[in-house]
Amino acid sequence: MRQLMASNPDAIVGGGLGDRAPWYLHGAALALLGVVLAIAFLPTYQAIVGIWSRSETFAHGFLIVPIVLFLVYRLRHPLADQQPRVQPLALVPVAGLVLLWVLGALVDVDSVRHFAAVLLIPAVVWLSLGNAVAWTLLFPLAYLISAVPFGEFLVPPLMDWTADFTVWAVQQTGVPVYREGLNFELPTGRWSVVEACSGVRYLIATVALGTLYAYLVYRSWMRRLVFVAFSFLVPILANGLRAYAIVMIGHLSGMELAAGVDHLIYGWVFFGAVIALMFWIGTYWREDRPISEGAAPGPGGGGMAERLSDSTGLGSRSVAAVAGVALTGGVLVASGPLYAGWMNQRDLGPVAGLEEAELPLNDWEAIEADPWEPGYRNARAAFHRHYVDGQGVPVGVYVGYYREQFRHGNMITWDNTMAGRDRDAWRQRSAGRAEIDDWTRPARFELTGPNRQILAWRWYWVTDRLTTSPHEVKARESLSRLLGGRDDAALVVLYALYPDDPEEVEPALRRFAEAALPELLGTLEEVRGR
Structure with missing residues (x-):
């Protein structure tokens, strides 16, 4: 026993400190990188939260982080079977995402900055904890993308689709309708498709919920992908039906109903019923048990014994190795905002010589x-x-x-x-x-x-x-x-x-x-x- 402990000082009886020591070391590296990331990209994260707070379309973003933390908690037992180790190859995506953020910052493209800053979180986790842990946390880390306020470019095409579908459905009902752009007129009144009618908020929220539902209810990737696609198509169709129903309620009631505040109430009630029906139908194909209890955890992993033995060498636990990777990652993360800030301080001077210019043109x-x-x-x-x-x-x-x-x-x-x-x-x-x-x-x-x-x-x-x-x-x-x-x-x-x-x-x-x-x-x- 003394010989065993002398040759392997981490092998404490009962699996106490020896099992947790790598987690302490790598957790400290992750915490350090997290602090650097939070400080360096604080304005970007604040901008994301600001959009959540002032836009109903992206208000669901406040739920994403608690959901991710809950999903990580659900994986606590599989994570206990893993031993963390640094992954130097993750420095490549970290550097790439920092560069992407810099490019977005230099030309003031919010969506590029937001995506880069959010994707840096899983990249830093992968860098600090390694392949096996990152693979186990794949969905929770990927689900962070749902926090990015993105999708407003869909508003114009969805407005056109809503107007097309509503006018077509009203015509099929036998009611005459005259359309001019996004405005149309029935014998009982005038209607207009505005941004709130595009359904983009329904679409974004449903895709976020549908993706989470698919992950929790299904085990096969095919069923998950099919349900996510389903959750993308259903709200688009449901929004068209919602708009048609509101117009018909207003028409049949002589514009007494569905023309004021109740317009939005009817829309939300109808939409909620459709989404509840979608989730209820999805339960018929649910998978309560994993496909295989012995399935490999992902790239670079095998059974529990293989995963444990994969990180028992001195290299994976070396404080110097972990500190070196963490320091390099921290420098990369901090360098992007510093460079962009320095570039944005330059004064390029006024624009001269254009307003008074003349074009010497023959025949003109x-x-x-x-x-x-x-x-x-x-x-x-x-x-x-x-x-x-x-x-x-x-x-x-x-x-x-x-x-x-x-x-x-x-x-x-x-x-x-x-x-x-x-x-x-x-x-x-x-x-x-x-x-x-x-x-x-x-x-x-x-x-x-x-x-x-x-x-x-x-x-x-x-x-x-x-x-x-x-x-x-x-x-x-x-x-x-x-x-x-x-x-x-x-x-x-x-x-x-x-x-x-x-x-x-x-x-x-x-x-x-x-x-x-x-x-x-x-x-x-x-x-x-x-």
Whole structure:
């Protein structure tokens, strides 16, 4: 017995300190990295919680952390069979996520920062506790993604779907309906599909609940994936039925019911009943017992004896090894916010030389005309002129220049559209891409406003090239800033008013673009260099 204890001092009789010592050591490393992570990314986590508190769509985020802690508690017995060990390979995803956060911070993309900061939590757990523990905690760690406030980009398509389905269902009922965009009129009254009618809050909450339900009720991954897909489709259909039911209740009651506060009450009651029915149906395929009691715990793991013996060597318990990995991880985690903060302190100066610029164009003469501006805010400087050639069709050109967008406002945002979010009198319709030789084909928009119809072509200019992709703009801006450069970008819009058919002014826009774009791009390059 003395010889055994001398050769293996961790082997305390009864499995006390010897079994728990690695957990103390690795737990301390995890706690240290957790503190560094919380301090370094505190503003990002605060921003996430702030969205939970002010948005009903993401209010379920307050429940995610308690649910994750409960799921970890449920796994306490499988975790007791594991022995933690550091996983240096996890430094790669940690570094990648920190870099991703920096890219998002440099171009002010909230969703990128939020996802990176939340995903760093499971990455740090994997780094500190190793493969076997991370695999055992796979679902609880992955479920943290549900805390990220993401999905508002689904609002416009879901609003269109809700309007399409409601109008179609009302017509199938035999009630005449006239539709104009997201507004439609029945003989008894007018209805409008607004953002609250999109059903995005139902969808996001149901997917989060459905994913948790699938994990707790089923054991096979196929059944889990099928139910998650089911929980994605059901709320979309249910929201369409909800909107149809509300419209019909209002119509049949002569707009006495479902037109005020009870509009929302009926919606929530109906939606709750549908989701309860979905979960009840899901119980018919429930699996109460694991598929195999002896199933392997995941990559790098086997039976309990193998897992215990896998971490009994000195290397896995070495204080120096654990401290080295934890220190490296802490430096990586802290470096991202420090670098982004340093970059954002730079003053790149004002934008000069654009507003007073002139375009020397043959066959085109500058004229005075009633100005129209796209609904893009926060430009540091703007160039706005009108020209006409011998054909007699006036063409407008608008250039909005952006610099230090992290401080003054971004060009690519949810609020920046051709019509503008706050312009109730204007309607915007995306009309594909325009045809033009030797240039990137611009995005084409048809805009309708008070006594005016406009055909507009739109490009984005970034790192000395034209593009129509907002994602490419953000990618190029972030890469430029990451390497110490600027985030200069510009909105380039050509437009013309048309009386009846937008095709009438398309040739004039094409002629002007071919004549003006070379001069315009040269001007932008000069402004960028100042």
